[in-house]
Amino acid sequence: MKLPAFDYACPTTIPESVQLLASRDDAKAIAGGQSLVPMLAFRLLQPALLVDLRKLADLRGIEVTENGVRLGAMVRWRDIEDDARLASAHPLLKAAVAHVAHYQIRNRGTVGGSLAHADPAAEMPGIALTCEAEIAVVGKSGARVIKAADFFTGALTTALAADEIIVEVRLPPWPAGRRWGFQEFARRRGDFAMAAAAVFYDRDSRGRAINAHVGVMGVADRPLRLATVEALVNGQTVDAATIAKAEAATVAAIDPPEDIHATAAYRRALAGTMVERGLKQAGA
Numbered sequence: 422m423k424l425p426a427f428d429y430a431c432p433t434t435i436p437e438s439v440q441l442l443a444s445r446d447d448a449k450a451i452a453g454g455q456s457l458v459p460m461l462a463f464r465l466l467q468p469a470l471l472v473d474l475r476k477l478a479d480l481r482g483i484e485v486t487e488n489g490v491r492l493g494a495m496v497r498w499r500d501i502e503d504d505a506r507l508a509s510a511h512p513l514l515k516a517a518v519a520h521v522a523h524y525q526i527r528n529r530g531t532v533g534g535s536l537a538h539a540d541p542a543a544e545m546p547g548i549a550l551t552c553e554a555e556i557a558v559v560g561k562s563g564a565r566v567i568k569a570a571d572f573f574t575g576a577l578t579t580a581l582a583a584d585e586i587i588v589e590v591r592l593p594p595w596p597a598g599r600r601w602g603f604q605e606f607a608r609r610r611g612d613f614a615m616a617a618a619a620v621f622y623d624r625d626s627r628g629r630a631i632n633a634h635v636g637v638m639g640v641a642d643r644p645l646r647l648a649t650v651e652a653l654v655n656g657q658t659v660d661a662a663t664i665a666k667a668e669a670a671t672v673a674a675i676d677p678p679e680d681i682h683a684t685a686a687y688r689r690a691l692a693g694t695m696v697e698r699g700l701k702q703a704g705a
């Protein structure tokens with residue numbers, strides 16, 4: 422399918438990229454192109470100018486320190502898969518990224534592109550929200566940091582201004598011994614999730630869960646954190662009874678839309694099952 426006509430720029434610095442984005446109405450950044458190009462092909466977007474971020478080498482780094490993990494916006498899914506440090510520095514992230522699309526798409530698609538695209542069923546926005554990530558952005562009025570909880574404002578909609586680019590996402594430190602699980606159900610491997618759950622918790626000296634975090638994807642217009650489920654898990658031994666209550670609380674907490682893939686009731690039940698399996702995985 423032919424794309425609509427657009428002007429194209431390929432800057433080499435962040436300030437130049439921001440200046441180009443601010444220079445015209447309807448300018449858009451392009452990173453891996455794996456979401457944007459299909460949208461152009463379907464005429465869902467017709468930007469006047471595409472600002473290609475591929476030469477911004479500063480945005481390609483993965484940094485692992487005692488302060489957590491920093492992923493540059495141009496880090497690709499494949500870079501995360503290939504980075505052995507992340508197996509211990511952020512196993513939940515690594516597990517989630519394994520579910521993103523197919524190899525060819527993971528070879529080009531980027532962290533920043535996924536966050537900015539904000540598909541409600543995408544893994545990275547769900548991980549960012551569940552892990553209380555911070556998203557660093559730069560625009561014509563300067564730099565700012567947006568909490569993931571404030572970033573996703575609706576389906577394919579974020580708190581980013583038109584002239585802002587994401588530069589990195591910062592995930593808080595991941596303590597050794599943290600229990601975690603990531604579960605996803607999709608029609609075919611590589612498809613977007615019909616429902617997915619990311620869970621983690623730490624344990625106190627008596628083995629009871631503390632700091633429980635439970636996030637779900639694919640069941641609303643944006644990823645969700647389930648405070649009622651987290652409250653139920655905290656302070657408990659995560660045994661079969663707690664897990665059954667968490668599943669029921671998940672079903673009660675969400676109100677998924679119906680679409681061509683599933684009824685609302687099916688998706689609600691599926692999300693409960695994903696949380697159940699995630700907690701079982703965490704405990705195993």
Ligand SMILES: Cc1cc2nc3c(=O)[nH]c(=O)nc-3n(C[C@H](O)[C@H](O)[C@H](O)COP(=O)(O)OP(=O)(O)OC[C@H]3O[C@@H](n4cnc5c(N)ncnc54)[C@H](O)[C@@H]3O)c2cc1C
Nearest residue numbers: 450452453454455456457522530531533534537543586587
């Ligand atoms: C067949 C198929 C299956 C897929 N399955 C999945 C899946 O299962 N899970 C999943 O999560 N994703 C999936 N994707 C999407 C894929 O992960 C995309 O790569 C990703 O969502 C967007 O990343 P990108 O780098 O390609 O961004 P692009 O397509 O280049 O851009 C997407 C949007 O983000 C904006 N943007 C890009 N980078 C920045 C930046 N640094 N700052 C500000 N704005 C920016 C663009 O302007 C555009 O609006 C799939 C895609 C396809 C084609």
